[in-house]
Amino acid sequence: MKLPHHKLGDTRPAGETGVWLTSMGLSIGLFMVLALLGLILVNGIRVFWPKPVIRIELVPGSASIQRDQLIVGGIISSTRDRMIPQESGKAVEREWHIQVGNKDAYGQSFRYIAIDDAASTEFPIDAIVIERMEYGHAVGLPVALALPNGDRLEAGADDFDAALSRALIEVRKHRKELLKIEKKQIGRINHAMTRLRLAPGKLATPEGIEQQAALQAAYEKLAAEAARLRAELANGQLIIRLFTGEERGIPLGQVVHVHYPNRMTVREKVAFFLHGIRAFVADEPREANTEGGIFPAIFGTFVMTLLMSLAVMPFGILAAIYLREYARQGWFTRSVRISVNNLAGVPSIVFGVFGLGFFVYFTGGSIDQLFFSNALPTPTFGTGGILWAALTLALMTVPVVIVSTEEALAAVPRGTREGSLALGASKWQTIYRIVLPAAAPGIMTGLVLAMARGAGEVAPLMLVGVVKLAPTLPIDDLFPFIHLDRKFMHLGFHIYDLGFQSPDSDAARPMVFATTLFLIALVVVLNLGAIIIRERLRRKYATGAF
Numbered sequence: 001m002k003l004p005h006h007k008l009g010d011t012r013p014a015g016e017t018g019v020w021l022t023s024m025g026l027s028i029g030l031f032m033v034l035a036l037l038g039l040i041l042v043n044g045i046r047v048f049w050p051k052p053v054i055r056i057e058l059v060p061g062s063a064s065i066q067r068d069q070l071i072v073g074g075i076i077s078s079t080r081d082r083m084i085p086q087e088s089g090k091a092v093e094r095e096w097h098i099q100v101g102n103k104d105a106y107g108q109s110f111r112y113i114a115i116d117d118a119a120s121t122e123f124p125i126d127a128i129v130i131e132r133m134e135y136g137h138a139v140g141l142p143v144a145l146a147l148p149n150g151d152r153l154e155a156g157a158d159d160f161d162a163a164l165s166r167a168l169i170e171v172r173k174h175r176k177e178l179l180k181i182e183k184k185q186i187g188r189i190n191h192a193m194t195r196l197r198l199a200p201g202k203l204a205t206p207e208g209i210e211q212q213a214a215l216q217a218a219y220e221k222l223a224a225e226a227a228r229l230r231a232e233l234a235n236g237q238l239i240i241r242l243f244t245g246e247e248r249g250i251p252l253g254q255v256v257h258v259h260y261p262n263r264m265t266v267r268e269k270v271a272f273f274l275h276g277i278r279a280f281v282a283d284e285p286r287e288a289n290t291e292g293g294i295f296p297a298i299f300g301t302f303v304m305t306l307l308m309s310l311a312v313m314p315f316g317i318l319a320a321i322y323l324r325e326y327a328r329q330g331w332f333t334r335s336v337r338i339s340v341n342n343l344a345g346v347p348s349i350v351f352g353v354f355g356l357g358f359f360v361y362f363t364g365g366s367i368d369q370l371f372f373s374n375a376l377p378t379p380t381f382g383t384g385g386i387l388w389a390a391l392t393l394a395l396m397t398v399p400v401v402i403v404s405t406e407e408a409l410a411a412v413p414r415g416t417r418e419g420s421l422a423l424g425a426s427k428w429q430t431i432y433r434i435v436l437p438a439a440a441p442g443i444m445t446g447l448v449l450a451m452a453r454g455a456g457e458v459a460p461l462m463l464v465g466v467v468k469l470a471p472t473l474p475i476d477d478l479f480p481f482i483h484l485d486r487k488f489m490h491l492g493f494h495i496y497d498l499g500f501q502s503p504d505s506d507a508a509r510p511m512v513f514a515t516t517l518f519l520i521a522l523v524v525v526l527n528l529g530a531i532i533i534r535e536r537l538r539r540k541y542a543t544g545a546f
Contacts, residue, residue, distance in 0.1 A: 104248075352464060
């Protein structure tokens with residue numbers, strides 16, 4: 001064998017340059033991934049940390065003045081540098097991005113104010129930030145508390161904060177009762193009335209008429225209780241003074257949470273931070289998804305990914321077993337493998353179009369004709385739903401599972417198979433009891449990759465079931481408990497909706513980072529579960545190929 005020729009005095013081993021290039025590529029890739037994750041993490045966490053409230057008196061005649069307002073106040077969201085044209089060229093101007101709040105009063109929630117336009121600044125110790133059900137945040141100085149019983153408590157009173165806290169606890173209690181009535185109890189009645197209406201001939205029978213009358217009476221009783229709770233929520237006001245001098249009354253029923261950011265201690269800020277994360281995870285979205293939480297989107301993403309995994313694994317594993325263990329290796333098998341590999345590169349929107357045509361219109365329409373004809377022309381399964389979304393993504397990710405499973409099966413030592421066959425086991429017994437357990441870690445790797453891709457896809461879901469806001473969850477306490485025909489919310493689509501469809505881009509920007517952070521966290525949690533199972537299988541079958 002001829003040895004590679006080196007120049008005289010060249011002591012470097014052959015291939016060292018390639019090693020440095022590959023290590024440099026790995027380092028650059030890791031840096032890019034960590035930088036992206038760090039950007040998302042920092043901006044996502046900042047959403048929940050309380051920010052100071054500033055009162056700014058502007059220089060008369062400055063460009064930051066709007067509507068002759070010399071006084072501006074609000075939450076300092078961030079600062080930025082802006083290039084402004086001048087006669088001598090371009091100069092850098094430092095700006096505050098301020099959440100002025102009070103959208104119902106100002107017509108806008110955010111403003112950019114040049115720092116040089118500020119004649120004086122102040123951080124009022126009593127500045128209050130009020131999170132509302134509608135119109136975003138309200139920012140100002142507390143004036144008085146008008147209680148539902150008619151009493152009025154001035155902001156300077158010693159028990160003002162305690163009275164406000166008690167009033168908000170009562171408001172949250174009423175709001176929780178109202179939500180229970182409207183979404184749980186009235187929802188059950190509507191569900192029962194729908195089932196009664198769709199029952200052939202039952203509605204015209206005496207039993208059906210009596211049942212309908214009982215449901216209607218129960219509905220009217222609950223509607224009256226809901227109206228009473230709404231009236232109680234409308235009583236009482238928190239009166240604040242805006243930084244422009246105007247006083248406004250905010251109904252207590254519209255108040256979600258209040259805090260005084262300029263006088264909070266570090267401990268109180270940490271408690272506020274944890275409360276914000278809990279509310280973001282557990283609450284439902286409000287204000288065109290720019291306020292509130294993301295619980296329906298988290299739940300929908302989790303359920304859809306779980307259903308997709310349950311659908312993709314059996315088909316992917318069975319197809320891989322047939323291709324590797326039973327199919328005769330020839331041109332046809334090679335063509336199938338090439339087709340599977342090509343399917344992995346097909347754009348996801350193509351799978352969405354196929355899912356819309358085959359699953360929704362053809363399969364779902366046929367199911368409606370056979371089993372839900374009484375509900376037509378209103379479709380049941382003949383429209384987008386979480387089942388069709390899961391099956392569409394399963395079809396999209398099945399090539400990943402097939403390829404990884406085939407590689408795992410091929411890596412099992414041949415002697416293991418021959419030993420099993422020599423002891424009298426059949427081919428299926430050898431595959432089921434010997435080959436599959438040894439290849440299980442590799443199969444789980446395919447599942448991890450499929451889950452990671454499926455959980456983050458958005459384009460196909462827009463055609464087969466995802467919506468901006470879902471009124472009900474796909475799993476609840478109503479029979480049959482799992483409603484595969486329902487539309488659902490998804491974290492990926494939620495991010496798209498906030499980033500590109502939101503009417504208030506300034507309010508949506510922090511929510512984009514926060515939602516992205518939780519989507520990554522959900523994918524990591526799902527993958528960690530599969531990885532833990534894979535490692536246990538790897539230790540259990542340590543003599544296998546993996």
